Amino acid sequence: MSLPEITGHQSAASVGSKTGAFSLPTSATLSIAELKATAKKIRRHIITMIGKAGSGHPGGSLSAVEIVTALYFRVLRHRVADPCWPARDRFILSKGHAAPLLYAVLAECGYIPLADLSSLRQLDSRLQGHTDCLLVPGIEMSAGALGQGLSFGIGVSLAGRLNSLDYRVYVLLGDGECDEGQVWEAAMATAHFKLDNLTVIVDNNGIQLDGWNRDIMNLEPFARKWDSFGWHVIEVDGHDFAQLIDAFGRARQVKGQPTVVIAHTVKGKGVSFMENNVDYHGKAPSAAEMEKALKELA
Numbered sequence: 001m002s003l004p005e006i007t008g009h010q011s012a013a014s015v016g017s018k019t020g021a022f023s024l025p026t027s028a029t030l031s032i033a034e035l036k037a038t039a040k041k042i043r044r045h046i047i048t049m050i051g052k053a054g055s056g057h058p059g060g061s062l063s064a065v066e067i068v069t070a071l072y073f074r075v076l077r078h079r080v081a082d083p084c085w086p087a088r089d090r091f092i093l094s095k096g097h098a099a100p101l102l103y104a105v106l107a108e109c110g111y112i113p114l115a116d117l118s119s120l121r122q123l124d125s126r127l128q129g130h131t132d133c134l135l136v137p138g139i140e141m142s143a144g145a146l147g148q149g150l151s152f153g154i155g156v157s158l159a160g161r162l163n164s165l166d167y168r169v170y171v172l173l174g175d176g177e178c179d180e181g182q183v184w185e186a187a188m189a190t191a192h193f194k195l196d197n198l199t200v201i202v203d204n205n206g207i208q209l210d211g212w213n214r215d216i217m218n219l220e221p222f223a224r225k226w227d228s229f230g231w232h233v234i235e236v237d238g239h240d241f242a243q244l245i246d247a248f249g250r251a252r253q254v255k256g257q258p259t260v261v262i263a264h265t266v267k268g269k270g271v272s273f274m275e276n277n278v279d280y281h282g283k284a285p286s287a288a289e290m291e292k293a294l295k296e297l298a
């Protein structure tokens with residue numbers, strides 16, 4: 001499948017319908033049912049890629065599937081044939097270990113061939129374990145060291161303002177990543193500069209590398225923290241496409257402050273034995289586990 005050009009946004013009013021405020025090519029206006037089918041395909045890619053590579057991060061890739069699928073297939077203004085188009089909306093994956101998810105979405109969009117997915121983490125492959133923006137078209141920021149995506153996003157957002165470009169900036173953070181002080185320095189700066197063209201999404205799956213956030217570093221009251229830093233806060237079920245699309249539509253209407261969408265998700269979502277299982281933060285499925293997972297995702 002290839003998407004030649006995606007040049008519009010959904011308005012909040014058009015959630016669940018195919019009539020956006022802008023004219024969108026069919027490929028970018030997938031129905032909720034089509035988005036769900038795409039999400040399942042993406043999950044299958046993630047399992048297959050990581051299983052074949054023998055290493056990688058399935059848990060935090062699976063938890064953010066609906067978030068990234070909704071963005072690329074309903075929300076972002078982008079052109080597959082022109083990945084550096086100056087007016088494109090920017091998606092910044094700050095939690096760079098979820099690279100398999102982004103690679104799978106970029107491949108389903110047509111930025112890279114689907115066949116390339118089988119090269120994940122191979123020597124000389126451009127699909128390394130963490131994202132490299134110099135190697136893969138469509139990737140905005142090289143990532144892997146957590147905590148930097150929002151700071152980078154602020155620069156991109158300010159550049160848009162300076163250049164009078166109306167693109168929007170979306171930054172995906174992990175919840176464990178929010179243990180990093182840099183995230184909160186950046187959160188303070190985003191509100192200070194009133195960057196209402198920037199939206200953060202937190203993949204709030206409750207788990208980080210080796211345990212539950214509530215045991216390692218309690219983030220609560222999380223929504224109130226963002227609110228007190230000057231952000232407009234929206235909380236959604238991060239696996240519900242209608243809620244996600246609605247939230248992105250509402251974020252566009254907010255003026256004078258940035259928006260954070262706290263997306264409540266399940267780490268390992270879609271594969272029974274990976275769900276809420278910290279073991280699969282950074283472990284590949286065995287051949288038998290891969291078969292079981294793919295059966296569940298059939």
Ligand SMILES: Cc1ncc(C[n+]2csc(CCOP(=O)(O)OP(=O)(O)O)c2C)c(N)n1
Nearest residue numbers: 060097144145146174175176177207208209
């Ligand atoms: C600066 C930095 N410190 C530590 C790590 C190692 N690390 C990789 S993933 C991870 C946990 C991240 O948790 P979270 O943000 O909740 O990610 P998710 O649950 O979405 O996988 C850690 C500590 C890193 N990549 N970068």
Ligand SMILES: [Mg+2]
Nearest residue numbers: 175176207208
């Ligand atoms: Mg997490």
